Amino acid sequence: xxxxxxxxxxxxxxxxxxxxxxxxxDAGVCFIDQTKLPTExxxxxxxxxxxxxxxxxxxxxxxAPAIGVAAGMGIALGVRDSKAQTAxxxxxxxxxxxxxxxxxxxxxxxxxWAIRRMQNKFAEVRGKSVAEIKRELVAEAQxxxxxxxxxxxxxxxxxxxxxxxxxxxxxHCNAGALCAAGYGTALGVIRxxxxxxxxxxVFADETRPFLQGARLTAWELMKDNIPTTLIxxxxxxxxxxxxxxDAVVVGADxxxxxxxxxxxxxxxxxxILAKEHGIPFYVAAPIATIDLATPDGSKIPIEQRASTExxxxxxxxxxxxxxxxxxxxxxxxxxxxxxxxxTERGVARAPYDESLRELVRGCLDxxxxxxxxx
Ligand code: MRU
Numbered sequence: 001x002x003x004x005x006x007x008x009x010x011x012x013x014x015x016x017x018x019x020x021x022x023x024x025x026d027a028g029v030c031f032i033d034q035t036k037l038p039t040e041x042x043x044x045x046x047x048x049x050x051x052x053x054x055x056x057x058x059x060x061x062x063x064a065p066a067i068g069v070a071a072g073m074g075i076a077l078g079v080r081d082s083k084a085q086t087a088x089x090x091x092x093x094x095x096x097x098x099x100x101x102x103x104x105x106x107x108x109x110x111x112x113w114a115i116r117r118m119q120n121k122f123a124e125v126r127g128k129s130v131a132e133i134k135r136e137l138v139a140e141a142q143x144x145x146x147x148x149x150x151x152x153x154x155x156x157x158x159x160x161x162x163x164x165x166x167x168x169x170x171x172h173c174n175a176g177a178l179c180a181a182g183y184g185t186a187l188g189v190i191r192x193x194x195x196x197x198x199x200x201x202v203f204a205d206e207t208r209p210f211l212q213g214a215r216l217t218a219w220e221l222m223k224d225n226i227p228t229t230l231i232x233x234x235x236x237x238x239x240x241x242x243x244x245x246d247a248v249v250v251g252a253d254x255x256x257x258x259x260x261x262x263x264x265x266x267x268x269x270x271x272i273l274a275k276e277h278g279i280p281f282y283v284a285a286p287i288a289t290i291d292l293a294t295p296d297g298s299k300i301p302i303e304q305r306a307s308t309e310x311x312x313x314x315x316x317x318x319x320x321x322x323x324x325x326x327x328x329x330x331x332x333x334x335x336x337x338x339x340x341x342x343t344e345r346g347v348a349r350a351p352y353d354e355s356l357r358e359l360v361r362g363c364l365d366x367x368x369x370x371x372x373x374x
Contacts, residue, residue, distance in 0.1 A: 019177035019220055021066050022073065024142055029073045031061045034178055038219035049078030049097050056104040056111075059210070063179020064253045064289055065152075068110030069144050071101045075118045076141035080134050087126050087133060094122055106301040107262055107330045109254040113288040114144060148181035151286045151344035155185060156192030159249070159284050159342035163189065166199040167246035170236060170274075173207045173264035174216035175251025175284065185284040186249040187217065189342060194226060201227045203245060207264060208233055209309040209327065233266050240277040248274045252285040252341075259335030259352025260297025265328055271337035280339040287343050290356055297332035305329045 023030045028047040035058065036042050044060060046052045052074030055061050061070045078097035084090035098115050105111060118140060125136040163169060169190055173179075176187030183191065193200050202221055207213035214230055221228040231239060239245060248270055254262040261267070261283050274281040294300055307325035311317060319325075341348040341356070348355035 019223065020182060021063075021178050021180065022061060022070055022145070024073055024076070024138070024145065029055075029070065029077055031055055031070070032178070033060050034062055034216060035060055037178075037215050046074070046077070048081065049074040050100060052077060053100050053104050056101070062212070063174060064108035064110040064251065065148050065180035065185065065286055066178070067105060067108050068114035068288060069141070069148055069181050071104075071111050072114040072118055072141040072144045074101050075115065076138045079122075079137045082130075082134075084130060087128070087130060090130060090133065091122075091126070105303055107253045107303045108289075109291045109294075110286075110288045117144065145181045148286070149183055151288075152180050152183040152185060152188040153192070154344040155284055155286065155342055156183065156188035156195075158344070158347050159189030159282065160192040160196050160198070162247070162280070162282060162340065162342070162347070163193040163198055163200060163249075164246045168201045168203055168244055170203040170205065170239075170245045170248045170270065170279075171217060172205045172213065172233075172248075172250050172267050172270050174212040174220070175249075176217055176220045178216050178220055179251060184220075185251040185286065186282075187220070189249050189282070189284045190226065191224065201229065203229050203231055203236075203239060205236060205266065205270065206230060206232050207266060210305075210329075212264065233269075236270055237273045240273055240279060245274075245277070245279055248279060248281045249284055249342075250282075252283050252289050253330055254294065254300050255283070255285060255290045255341060255356070256294045256296045256300060257290075257292045257353055257356060258296045259338055259341065259348070259350065259356060260300070261333045261335070261338060261341075262297060262300045262302070262330045263333065265331050268331040268333045268337075271333040275337050281333075281337055282340050282342060283333075283338055284342040287345060287360055290343070290360055292357065292360055297334065300330075300332060302331070303329040 028045045029052050030045045033042045033044050046055050075097050082093050102115050121140045125133050171186050176184035204213045204217040218230050252261045252263045271281045305327045310325045310327050311319040335352050345359050
């Protein structure tokens with residue numbers, strides 16, 4: 001893995017106001033290092049699929065859609081650099097690469113969606129020469145990248161109409177450009193609302209313990225000059241009670257067939273607070289996050305992370321040595337708290353087992369396309 005220059009200019013495409021989270025390059029897969037933001041703007045180039053897997057595990061790259069695209073690129077990189085002479089030699093190596101990437105993080109279903117998409121592509125082109133297979137898989141990973149940005153932009157347009165002409169939106173974790181190939185899911189909805197002329201102020205939960213809200217959401221919104229107020233997680237209820245929040249928009253790591261939503265730990269608390277205060281709670285996520293094979297939220301695997309994320313802050317110990325710790329990285333918000341699920345193909349409302357199925361119908365894995373709103 002190589003660390004490089006300051007990325008301010010390289011990684012921000014100013015014309016489109018899009019922060020580039022990751023990029024395919026000849027040297028490898030390039031990531032903005034999300035563990036270093038906001039104090040250092042560095043990027044790293046992963047030169048092997050194992051390095052991409054490490055980048056996902058250590059959260060150099062994070063956020064469900066970004067993890068999916070990263071895995072696709074990791075697979076493409078592993079295949080590109082294979083020494084196999086024939087497709088038959090390449091096949092077991094390909095499966096091993098998929099296995100390593102599939103063992104990185106368990107909750108975001110986009111990871112498994114991306115691996116399946118690459119597996120489908122491999123099966124489709126297996127009869128070709130090794131050189132052609134390599135080209136096809138690299139192209140497929142690059143397509144995923146482009147499609148993810150297009151999906152986020154379409155999602156933004158579908159969701160923008162749900163936000164008030166003027167008001168404040170609370171978000172949790174980072175569901176922005178940094179969680180995806182660009183533009184963002186929840187923050188994409190906010191960006192699209194602002195682009196359509198709405199006056200939106202964002203309240204960002206800091207999002208303990210990994211602080212994606214404080215470190216990443218605040219950083220990327222400020223880059224875009226979007227008015228932002230950072231609050232600690234335990235302030236959300238009081239701020240809602242003061243009438244300062246008009247809507248909540250969050251992302252998702254996996255949405256079960258019945259509309260239960262797994263997202264960053266603390267999302268469930270925000271959803272209940274929103275319900276109590278009569279504030280609509282929206283979830284913005286691509287179709288790739290909808291997992292119709294998982295019937296409800298109780299079946300979603302929840303990643304447990306290291307206790308040091310809770311006992312330490314910026315590397316400094318803040319809790320007594322040896323204290324018992326729980327660190328589930330995600331929670332599940334039951335569908336009854338979700339006012340709508342915003343996707344690139346439109347907005348789903350309860351009953352979700354019907355509306356989600358309807359949205360997903362016709363979306364073959366390798367052919368999904370955003371649907372323009374209106
Ligand atoms: O642990 P992380 O930072 O990968 O978790 C990310 C989230 O929970 C995001 O809210 C989620 O992936 C939605 S991004 C579309």
